[in-house]
Amino acid sequence: MTWASTTVIVLTILAATATVLIGRQLNRLEAERDASTAAADILAAVAEDVRTTADSATAEASAGVRASEVGAAFPEGVADSSAVRARDSAQPVLDDSGEGVVVVASYDTAVTPATVQERRDHVVAYAVVPLDLAGTLLTMKPSEGGIAVAGPDRQVMSVPDHRPSDAAFQTVDLGSGTTSGWTLTVWTTPPQTPAVAWLIALGLGLTGTAAAGWMALRRERDRRSRDDLLRLQEASATVAELATVAQHSLDLAEVLPAVSAELGAALGLRGLSVGVPSADGERLLFVWGERPDNVPADHHPRDEVGAGDTIALVLSRGGRLAARLLVVAGRRLTGPDLRTLFAAGDVLTSALANAEMYSQQSELLKRMRSVDELKTVFLATASHELRTPVVAITGYAQVLTMRLDELTPEQTRMYVERVDANAQRLGALVEDLLDFSKLERGTDVEDHAPLDLGEVVSRILEEQPDLAPDHLVSHSTVRGLGVIGSRLAVDRVVSNLVGNAAKYSPAGSAIRVRVQAAHGRAELIVDDEGSGVPHDEREQIFSRFFRGHGDVVVRTSGAGLGLAIVSEFAASMGGQVSVADADGGGARFVVSYPLAASRAEPSRGATDADT
Structure with missing residues (x-):
C-alpha cells in the first residue's frame, strides 16, 4: 500500500470518527439542556415541599407537641449540630439524616425566648418531622433520567438509586435560610448516536476504502510492469x-x-x-x-x-x-x-x-x-x-x-x-x-586367535605386579568371554591403560580393572581416582602425540603415544575405545570388543587381586 492510499484511508477514518463524535456531542448538549430545564421546574416543587414540612414542624412545636423530650442527649437519629442550631436559632433546621428531617425546638415560655442563653435554658422538646419528597421526585422525574436531593453531608434521596456515569446532569442549590447547603441534581441519559451519523460514517469509510483500493491496484499494475x-x-x-x-x-x-x-x-x-x-x-x-x-x-x-x-x-x-x-x-x-x-x-x-x-x-x-x-x-x-x-x-x-x-x-x-x-x-x-612403527606400517604384531578376555587380563595383571607399584590395583573379571585377537595386543592395551591411570592419579589411590559382558560385547574397563579427562579433550585424547593442557599433564612426561597405541591395538581386534567419568571421580576408559563364539558359558571369576 502506497503513502497516497494510506493517506486516503487515514483521512476517511478521521472524517468518519469526527462524524460519530459530533453526533454524540449534539445529543449530549440536548440532554444537558433538558436536565437544566427539568431542574428549574423541579426546584420550585421541592422547595415548596421543604417549606410545607418546616411549617408543619413549627406548628407542632408551637402546639406543645413533645416529639422528643430534652434529656441527657439530643434527639435520636438527628445530628447534634442540627439540634443545637434548631435550639439556638428557634428556627426550623433541615437535617440530612435518613431521607431528611426538619428539626424544631419547643420552649416552656409563652413567647419564644429572645436570647440564645434563654433558649438553651427553656428548651423542653424537639419536633422531628421527616421530609416526604418521594412523591414529588417520582412525579417530576424525567422519563429518561432521575432526581437526587443531597444535604450538606450526604445524599438523602435519589430516584432511581443509581446515576449512570455517562448521564448529563444539572445541580442547583435549593436556596438560602432553612435549605442552605442543600442541592438538587437532575440528570438525563443522552440518546444513542443518531443513525444518520453512523450512515454518514459508513459511507465515508466505504468511499475512502474504494478510492484507496483503486489507487493500490493501479500502482500494483504499474509495479508489475x-x-x-x-x-x-x-x-x-x-x-x-x-x-x-x-x-x-x-x-x-x-x-x-x-x-x-x-x-x-x-x-x-x-x-x-x-x-x-x-x-x-x-x-x-x-x-x-x-x-x-x-x-x-x-x-x-x-x-x-x-x-x-x-x-x-x-x-x-x-x-x-x-x-x-x-x-x-x-x-x-x-x-x-x-x-x-x-x-x-x-x-x-x-x-x-x-x-x-x-x-x-x-x-x-x-x-x-x-x-x-x-x-x-x-x-x-x-x-x-x-x-x-x-x-x-x-x-x-x-x-x-x-x-x-x-x-x-x-x-x-x-x-x-x-x-x-x-x-x-x-x-x-x-x-x-x-609398537607405533609396526602399527604405522600395518604389520600385525601377532597372529590372531580365540582368547578368553577375562583370563588373559587376569594373567597379565598377575604376571606384571609392577605396572603401578605406587597404587592399589584390583581386578575383577568374567571368564568365558571369547574374543578374536592376540595376547600381545591385549597386553599392550592393559599395560598402557594401567600405566596411564597410575601416571595421572595420586600415589596410593586405587586403580580398578574389570572385564564384563555388556550390550552383546566384551568390555575391558579401567577406573582411576585422578582428576579425569576434560570434556573438550576426549575426542583428541586418542590421537597420536596429543597431550592435554592441565597442570597434571604438564607435571608428567610422555610422548603422547600411549592412548594412541591403545586405540590402534583395540582396533586391530575390532574394538573401540572411549573415555568417561568414573563412578567415584577420575577417568574411566572402556575398551569394547566384539564377542567371538564362546567356548564356555561366562562365569564370574574369583580373581580379585591387589598389587
Whole structure:
C-alpha cells in the first residue's frame, strides 16, 4: 500500500470518527439542556415541599407537641449540630439524616425566648418531622433520567438509586435560610448516536476504502510492469555474474554461498539446497535460507511457480549426475525467471565439477602437510623423551664410576635404583615407538586367535605386579568371554591403560580393572581416582602425540603415544575405545570388543587381586 492510499484511508477514518463524535456531542448538549430545564421546574416543587414540612414542624412545636423530650442527649437519629442550631436559632433546621428531617425546638415560655442563653435554658422538646419528597421526585422525574436531593453531608434521596456515569446532569442549590447547603441534581441519559451519523460514517469509510483500493491496484499494475521489465534485464546479468563467480573461485565454501546469494537476490528465493550423489542415495551438500522440501525433479521449464512452492533441477554433466538443486520460491516466478534458473543451473554444474576437483586436490595437499607436521612433532617429542632418561642414566653412572668408593651403601643403592628407573622408562618408550612403527606400517604384531578376555587380563595383571607399584590395583573379571585377537595386543592395551591411570592419579589411590559382558560385547574397563579427562579433550585424547593442557599433564612426561597405541591395538581386534567419568571421580576408559563364539558359558571369576 502506497503513502497516497494510506493517506486516503487515514483521512476517511478521521472524517468518519469526527462524524460519530459530533453526533454524540449534539445529543449530549440536548440532554444537558433538558436536565437544566427539568431542574428549574423541579426546584420550585421541592422547595415548596421543604417549606410545607418546616411549617408543619413549627406548628407542632408551637402546639406543645413533645416529639422528643430534652434529656441527657439530643434527639435520636438527628445530628447534634442540627439540634443545637434548631435550639439556638428557634428556627426550623433541615437535617440530612435518613431521607431528611426538619428539626424544631419547643420552649416552656409563652413567647419564644429572645436570647440564645434563654433558649438553651427553656428548651423542653424537639419536633422531628421527616421530609416526604418521594412523591414529588417520582412525579417530576424525567422519563429518561432521575432526581437526587443531597444535604450538606450526604445524599438523602435519589430516584432511581443509581446515576449512570455517562448521564448529563444539572445541580442547583435549593436556596438560602432553612435549605442552605442543600442541592438538587437532575440528570438525563443522552440518546444513542443518531443513525444518520453512523450512515454518514459508513459511507465515508466505504468511499475512502474504494478510492484507496483503486489507487493500490493501479500502482500494483504499474509495479508489475516495471518488475517484469527489470527481471528481464536482471536475468542476463545474473547468468553473467554466476559465470564470473564460477571462474574466479574453485572452492565450494566460496562458490555455493556466492551462487546462493546471487540467485536469491535476483529471483527473490526463500531458500535452496544442493545435494550430491552418495552411496546411501544423496548427501546434502549445502543449504541456504529455508530448507526446501524433497520434490521430484523438473526436467523442463514450467510456465510459472507460485510463491512458497519448491522446484527441483537435475544438474548433470557428460551424462553423469553431478547434483540436484532444490529451490523455494519467495515470490511468483514467471517463465523468464525459470529460464534464468535453468541457465544458472548449467553454470552451477560446471562450478560444482571444478570446485569438487579443487577440493579433492586441496584435501590431498592438506593431508600431505599434516603428515609432514606429524613427523616434525614426532621427531621433536621422541628426541626429548629419549634424551631425558639417557642423560639421567649417564649422569648417575658417572657418579657411581667416579665416586663409588666414597658412597655409602644407601647412596649407592639410591643411584642404582635411579639408573634402573630411567632404564625402564627408556625401555617403555622404545617399546611404544616400536609398537607405533609396526602399527604405522600395518604389520600385525601377532597372529590372531580365540582368547578368553577375562583370563588373559587376569594373567597379565598377575604376571606384571609392577605396572603401578605406587597404587592399589584390583581386578575383577568374567571368564568365558571369547574374543578374536592376540595376547600381545591385549597386553599392550592393559599395560598402557594401567600405566596411564597410575601416571595421572595420586600415589596410593586405587586403580580398578574389570572385564564384563555388556550390550552383546566384551568390555575391558579401567577406573582411576585422578582428576579425569576434560570434556573438550576426549575426542583428541586418542590421537597420536596429543597431550592435554592441565597442570597434571604438564607435571608428567610422555610422548603422547600411549592412548594412541591403545586405540590402534583395540582396533586391530575390532574394538573401540572411549573415555568417561568414573563412578567415584577420575577417568574411566572402556575398551569394547566384539564377542567371538564362546567356548564356555561366562562365569564370574574369583580373581580379585591387589598389587
